[in-house]
Amino acid sequence: MSDPKAAARAIDALRRGWPVSVGALTVLTIETADPERLAAFDPEAQAAVLLSAGRAATLKLANQRDAAVPDAPVLVERAPWLDFATATALADPQRDLATPFKGPFRALPVPHRDDAAAALLLARVAGVLPAFFVREGVTGDVTIARDDLDAHEDAGRLAIATRARLPVAALEDAEIVAFRTPEAAGEHVALILGRPDGTPPLVRLHSECLTGDVLGSLKCDCGPQLNEALRRIAGGGWGILLYLRQEGRGIGLVNKLRAYALQDQGFDTVDANTRLGFAIDARDFRVAARMLDLLGQRSVRLLTNNPAKVAGLEAAGIAVTERVPLALPANPHNAKYLETKRDRTGHQL
Numbered sequence: 001m002s003d004p005k006a007a008a009r010a011i012d013a014l015r016r017g018w019p020v021s022v023g024a025l026t027v028l029t030i031e032t033a034d035p036e037r038l039a040a041f042d043p044e045a046q047a048a049v050l051l052s053a054g055r056a057a058t059l060k061l062a063n064q065r066d067a068a069v070p071d072a073p074v075l076v077e078r079a080p081w082l083d084f085a086t087a088t089a090l091a092d093p094q095r096d097l098a099t100p101f102k103g104p105f106r107a108l109p110v111p112h113r114d115d116a117a118a119a120l121l122l123a124r125v126a127g128v129l130p131a132f133f134v135r136e137g138v139t140g141d142v143t144i145a146r147d148d149l150d151a152h153e154d155a156g157r158l159a160i161a162t163r164a165r166l167p168v169a170a171l172e173d174a175e176i177v178a179f180r181t182p183e184a185a186g187e188h189v190a191l192i193l194g195r196p197d198g199t200p201p202l203v204r205l206h207s208e209c210l211t212g213d214v215l216g217s218l219k220c221d222c223g224p225q226l227n228e229a230l231r232r233i234a235g236g237g238w239g240i241l242l243y244l245r246q247e248g249r250g251i252g253l254v255n256k257l258r259a260y261a262l263q264d265q266g267f268d269t270v271d272a273n274t275r276l277g278f279a280i281d282a283r284d285f286r287v288a289a290r291m292l293d294l295l296g297q298r299s300v301r302l303l304t305n306n307p308a309k310v311a312g313l314e315a316a317g318i319a320v321t322e323r324v325p326l327a328l329p330a331n332p333h334n335a336k337y338l339e340t341k342r343d344r345t346g347h348q349l
């Protein structure tokens, strides 16, 4: 039985820089800690540094990783010179070009690999950099098990919180439906445009993008896609826009902005995520499937260029009867991003 309070407490603790026990490992988040907390956490200065596989590859630790499990987390030995400032440089790729690595770093066998992987997952959910000091045999301020994290992320717990009429610019006859789980902070929203007419609705899964949706960022195509999706759904008679709280393809706003800073250094959207230590796309479209299910729609026409969205819905039991492309003209700031989506993440444009 999972502890419903554990994930919320652990996320809070990570963001505050408090030690958290994840299964048999106790971790101190490098991003939110400081030298004093590190000294209190690890008075003997022996705690190793836990990093993601992507980050380890950037640090040239790739050849020391377990070839059989290339995505497994990596533990870096605590050399005497590996102080808090050096650990911060290990955690944050934005400094890679400015601070040459000291090294050499040595990878250690990762004890409790599943717990290490759960710690990295927890970092993503908390929106912090996935890099930690790690100890065994001590207890953190908060304790979490993998089950608690899975329960926190379980789309099956989503329920309709409320609904109301919401006339919008695209169509006056619209209704908004809000969804939430008891634990997770993000509230997903569905905008139902028009009235069901017995045909599968035209559906758009829109992942939150504060910069594109609200500020008019030219770096991506989110804002124009959002407007065009509403226009197309309204024009077609009826359909649903799901506004999913999956900012930055699931890594959160702060980490997405870090990815943007890496893009300013020349890395593309895929490599930026990897260098930060995240999956290229951390979204889970089961959330969308659950929302459609709760709205009584098990068969949809999907507005997207992204085959992963189609596959994600179908795997979760929603039939996609048609994929409807949603491509918008490029601008000088997002042309490379759109090319990368086509060439590296399989978008069909």
Ligand SMILES: Nc1nc2c(ncn2[C@@H]2O[C@H](COP(=O)(O)OP(=O)(O)OP(=O)(O)O)[C@@H](O)[C@H]2O)c(=O)[nH]1
Binding pocket: 205, 206, 207, 208, 209, 210, 220, 221, 222, 225, 246, 247, 248, 249, 250, 251, 255, 256, 259, 260, 269, 273, 303, 304, 305, 306, 309, 341, 347
């Ligand atoms: N991590 C990261 N996220 C980004 C970047 N640019 C945009 N995003 C996020 O990507 C998501 C937008 O993706 P979508 O437009 O929903 O989906 P898509 O995968 O491009 O597929 P389509 O349905 O074809 O548009 C939003 O959550 C944005 O915040 C980036 O460079 N890095």
Ligand SMILES: [Zn+2]
Binding pocket: 209, 211, 212, 213, 220, 221, 222, 223
């Ligand atoms: Zn965007």
